Amino acid sequence: MYRRKQHSTDFLFTFLLLITFAIFALVLAGTGALVYQNSISSLDENYTSRTSIAYVAEKVRQYDSEGQVSLSSVEDIPALKLLSDEEAETATCTYIYYYDGFLRELFVREETTPTAAMGSALVELSDFTIEQDGSLLRVTAISPEGESMSELIHPTDITI
16 A cells, blocks of 8 residues: 655645635735725714704705794804794794704794703714805704715795
8 A cells, every 4th residue: 555655845835825815814804894994984974964964954845934944043052943834723943053062953832932951962063053145044064073064955935
């Protein structure tokens, strides 16, 4: 019976091939994790500012009748005031404003004097402004990471 002699170079070659494959797999996994982490970070940054602007735009569209959208203030904080249908038994309004690091929404009866702390926190932001630009509303949101996003919204009628 013939028995083949095992050479140390055969073992060494196989071992080096296995080590090379393992190192390549680890580098590939690390690179993939880094790319994934950067993508998620970018999406999170984009999410907060986009969401806040989309939310305000949708609210303005919901209340888009003459006299229902106006610029107001809550304790000297600029706010967007959205009035409910005045024919309803109890008139209500919704205030959207930036206070204490969050975009906030406050839903109260029209005769209630609102305070800034009463609102529900919606989205964490660094800054948020709503201002009139001709017949348009300019909504600007700055995410906690510093990304700024702005949009012009055209309500039917706006009062100051």
